[in-house]
Amino acid sequence: MNKPVIVALDVEDKPSLDRLLSKLGDPKDITVKIGMELFYQFGTEPVKELVAKGYSIFLDLKLHDIPNTVYNGMKQIAKLGIQYTTIHALGGSEMIKKAHEGLIAGTPKGKSLPKLLAVTELTSISDDSLANEQNCKLTMKDQVISLAKMAKKYGADGVICSPLEVEKLRAEVGEDFLYVTPGIRPATDQKFDQSRIATPAQAKAFGSSAIVVGRPITLAKDPQAAYQKIVKEFN
Ligand SMILES: O=C(O)c1cc(=O)[nH]c(=O)n1[C@@H]1O[C@H](COP(=O)(O)O)[C@@H](O)[C@H]1O
Numbered sequence: 001m002n003k004p005v006i007v008a009l010d011v012e013d014k015p016s017l018d019r020l021l022s023k024l025g026d027p028k029d030i031t032v033k034i035g036m037e038l039f040y041q042f043g044t045e046p047v048k049e050l051v052a053k054g055y056s057i058f059l060d061l062k063l064h065d066i067p068n069t070v071y072n073g074m075k076q077i078a079k080l081g082i083q084y085t086t087i088h089a090l091g092g093s094e095m096i097k098k099a100h101e102g103l104i105a106g107t108p109k110g111k112s113l114p115k116l117l118a119v120t121e122l123t124s125i126s127d128d129s130l131a132n133e134q135n136c137k138l139t140m141k142d143q144v145i146s147l148a149k150m151a152k153k154y155g156a157d158g159v160i161c162s163p164l165e166v167e168k169l170r171a172e173v174g175e176d177f178l179y180v181t182p183g184i185r186p187a188t189d190q191k192f193d194q195s196r197i198a199t200p201a202q203a204k205a206f207g208s209s210a211i212v213v214g215r216p217i218t219l220a221k222d223p224q225a226a227y228q229k230i231v232k233e234f235n
Contacts, residue, residue: 003031004208004235005235008033009218010038010214011038011218017038023227032055032056034047035061048080058082059086060084062086062087066095070099071098074087074098074099074103083112083114087118089120089159093154099155100116101155116158117157118158121147123161123162124193145168145169148169149172152177158177158209159177159180162197163183163198166207166208180208181203181208182211183196184198184211185216186226186229203234204234
């Protein structure tokens, strides 16, 4: 994947956003992720602003609703000129299919279709939570593989999963699919609420197509150095 270190812009206000962006470098070399924290506060405005500046945008709203609602939501998202967007695979095959169709319906003529990424099991979910809260009978790896196979069959371009699952996913779901992995922690960083984590170098070795990194950059004393170190480690 092009520009494969995706910076999660999980900040609470515009000055923090501008400060962080000013540390990252030339917009055309960077993929940034806009998620709930910015979107629920400022709506589509920062998305449009960053598209205009030339960033590649991953709009992460993790749609999970009935198929018709997701179709209509994706139709709107596709108009924004972003490169990647997300749904929860647990919404089911019909929802995934409609998400894909919504993106096709909403993408302006001549523009490229945003890539549809399906979240499998969130990287904050532990094996214990999968077994005892979701009451899932499969192991984490098998559950993620099962969701990824369904996502691929119904029109997703890739999945979001932990780096720990990528090796097996590549073997069982195929090389012609994107494996985008959050849960990235450089060796010295805190885990916080993540469960299934790996370092950037481990993610690279496991075969992640791209990594999503938030707090190791946003909370770093020197975000610029933290970002560059992660880019170097992953490339
Ligand atoms: O869809 C995502 O990006 C996502 C899926 C997932 O399973 N786990 C996960 O952490 N994320 C996102 O990846 C980012 C990780 O942030 P940090 O834990 O601060 O690096 C956050 O913006 C999460 O919303």
